[in-house]
Amino acid sequence: MGEIGQAFAIAFDLVFSLDRNLFAIVLLSLKVSLTAVIIACILGFGLGAGLASLRFPGRKAIIIMINALMGLPPVVVGLLVYLLLSRSGPFGVLSLLYTPMAMIIAQVILITPLVAALCLQSLQDLHYEYDEFFRSLNLSPSSKMKTLLWDARLSLLTVALAGFGRAISEVGAVMIVGGNINHVTRIMTTAIALETSKGTLALALALGIILITISVAINAAAMLIRSTAKRYAHA
Amino acid sequence: MLDQINEPPAGTIKNTISRCSPIVFKSVCLEIDGQLLINNINCSFDTLGKTVIIGPNGAGKSLLLRLMTGLIKPTSGSISGGVQSSQGQSEGKPSVCYSLVFQNPVLLRRSTYENIAFVLREQKCGKEELVKKTNLALKLARLEDRAQTPARSLSGGEQQRLALARALVVNPAGLLLDEPTASLDPASTFIVEEMVNKANRNGTKIIFVTHDIRQAKRMADDILFVNEGRILVHKPARAFFKDPESKKAQAYLDGRLPL
Ligand SMILES: Nc1ncnc2c1ncn2[C@@H]1O[C@H](COP(=O)(O)OP(=O)(O)OP(=O)(O)O)[C@@H](O)[C@H]1O
Ligand SMILES: [Mg+2]
Numbered sequence A: 001m002g003e004i005g006q007a008f009a010i011a012f013d014l015v016f017s018l019d020r021n022l023f024a025i026v027l028l029s030l031k032v033s034l035t036a037v038i039i040a041c042i043l044g045f046g047l048g049a050g051l052a053s054l055r056f057p058g059r060k061a062i063i064i065m066i067n068a069l070m071g072l073p074p075v076v077v078g079l080l081v082y083l084l085l086s087r088s089g090p091f092g093v094l095s096l097l098y099t100p101m102a103m104i105i106a107q108v109i110l111i112t113p114l115v116a117a118l119c120l121q122s123l124q125d126l127h128y129e130y131d132e133f134f135r136s137l138n139l140s141p142s143s144k145m146k147t148l149l150w151d152a153r154l155s156l157l158t159v160a161l162a163g164f165g166r167a168i169s170e171v172g173a174v175m176i177v178g179g180n181i182n183h184v185t186r187i188m189t190t191a192i193a194l195e196t197s198k199g200t201l202a203l204a205l206a207l208g209i210i211l212i213t214i215s216v217a218i219n220a221a222a223m224l225i226r227s228t229a230k231r232y233a234h235a
Numbered sequence B: 001m002l003d004q005i006n007e008p009p010a011g012t013i014k015n016t017i018s019r020c021s022p023i024v025f026k027s028v029c030l031e032i033d034g035q036l037l038i039n040n041i042n043c044s045f046d047t048l049g050k051t052v053i054i055g056p057n058g059a060g061k062s063l064l065l066r067l068m069t070g071l072i073k074p075t076s077g078s079i080s081g082g083v084q085s086s087q088g089q090s091e092g093k094p095s096v097c098y099s100l101v102f103q104n105p106v107l108l109r110r111s112t113y114e115n116i117a118f119v120l121r122e123q124k125c126g127k128e129e130l131v132k133k134t135n136l137a138l139k140l141a142r143l144e145d146r147a148q149t150p151a152r153s154l155s156g157g158e159q160q161r162l163a164l165a166r167a168l169v170v171n172p173a174g175l176l177l178d179e180p181t182a183s184l185d186p187a188s189t190f191i192v193e194e195m196v197n198k199a200n201r202n203g204t205k206i207i208f209v210t211h212d213i214r215q216a217k218r219m220a221d222d223i224l225f226v227n228e229g230r231i232l233v234h235k236p237a238r239a240f241f242k243d244p245e246s247k248k249a250q251a252y253l254d255g256r257l258p259l
Helices: A002-016 A020-053 A059-070 A074-085 A100-137 A141-151 A153-169 A172-178 A188-198 A201-233 B061-068 B112-122 B127-140 B156-168 B186-201 B213-219 B237-242 B247-254
Strands: B024-032 B035-044 B050-054 B076-080 B098-101 B174-178 B205-209 B222-227 B230-236
Touching (some): A020 A141, A074 A100, A074 A172, A100 A141, A100 B098, A141 A153, A153 A188, B024 B061, B035 B061, B050 B061, B050 B213, B156 B186, B186 B213, B222 B237, B222 B247, B230 B237, B230 B247
Parallel strands (some): B050 B205, B098 B174, B174 B205
Antiparallel strands (some): B222 B230
């Protein structure tokens, strides 16, 4: 008990003294996950909007694929990206393995299906409502997609937050492709895993506190957005 | 584009030559899930007057409007017309020929102003023109002071007026309305009728579905009585109200259940 209490004390101290080592890790985490989310949103929103507003052969199959990929185990994604980027792999020449870029790639693969599926879900009802109006105006596919995305902008913000939440808390994939190298690819989750196994609980706890805070903040923001959306959209 | 929304001097008729070819139905049938919803309709619509469609609930009036605008395809038969005649064709994307106002207005989750601006933007309307036309349309619908309100929090009557203003802002050759005054108070009804009449004076063909017999008498040049997917009567309004010809139409006018 005493040991854990002490660890907590040091952890709080680290957080509130703005420890440089700690914040380098936090900063890298944010950088990697934010970049991954932005890329995943560009891909996922495009995919979701296309699937919601267009009818083409193979559409159902793609939706099933996306839903299946949503449940992909992170370590498997990590392994796949590892194989692709390793020296003997097809993209080995780029020597991306054990760089933040490799972690971004892994996270993009992990969260794009999630973002696309959630995006599709929020655009589907909207499309059902707008469809005849769109067709009576003879809108082009790209106009349809743009309009749907814009009119669902608030719920898409919560989709992005959900993607970010998954990215920042993920450990399996980034551990494999990033390698948790100090000052290079060490991010919050991998650091927690490592420090815990080494028995350095204080740093792990400090990072844990920050992760929890981020998660609470994300959920609070999502709730705020939802209530604003309700007020604005009246539906 | 022929796009003067500005009112012509009272009494004059502009654009007496319509920009779209007339709609003609040739033995049109529509079957959904084995049900014959539209049953062998042969009919043609002129391109200038105000046609009012009446008939009991479930008669197929809304389906007729959807068929006219090509939103649904007939199971058999053909529908011609409703397409842009070369005269009105602007460069690039063809402008909207027939605008449809749905029974339940479909409004974007945006401000009142943006709902109107949206269709103009899709027509590749220039910025200055867009602002001018949008404001004018808001004024005609008496929604100037609602411009920045989210469209979906407008009252039912205001929403209908907005949907109508949005349909008219592109200066369509034809305007198809599905019970646009069904739940409106007399003042809003008056505004809507005024907007429709004004559009008609400017050369827009009107096809109007209503359950309000007095409104039909006020507005109609010709009447189409629909029952169970068939057109039972198509007559000039005055002649129709004098002698509806069909027993079912007479019963409908008398407010009895059609037998
Ligand atoms: N998509 C559809 N699938 C199956 N049946 C339909 C569909 N759309 C309409 N119908 C049926 O077609 C019939 C005519 O519908 P329609 O909406 O045209 O009626 P309406 O004349 O406009 O009635 P109202 O006065 O109530 O608006 C109804 O019985 C309706 O149930
Ligand atoms: Mg109807």
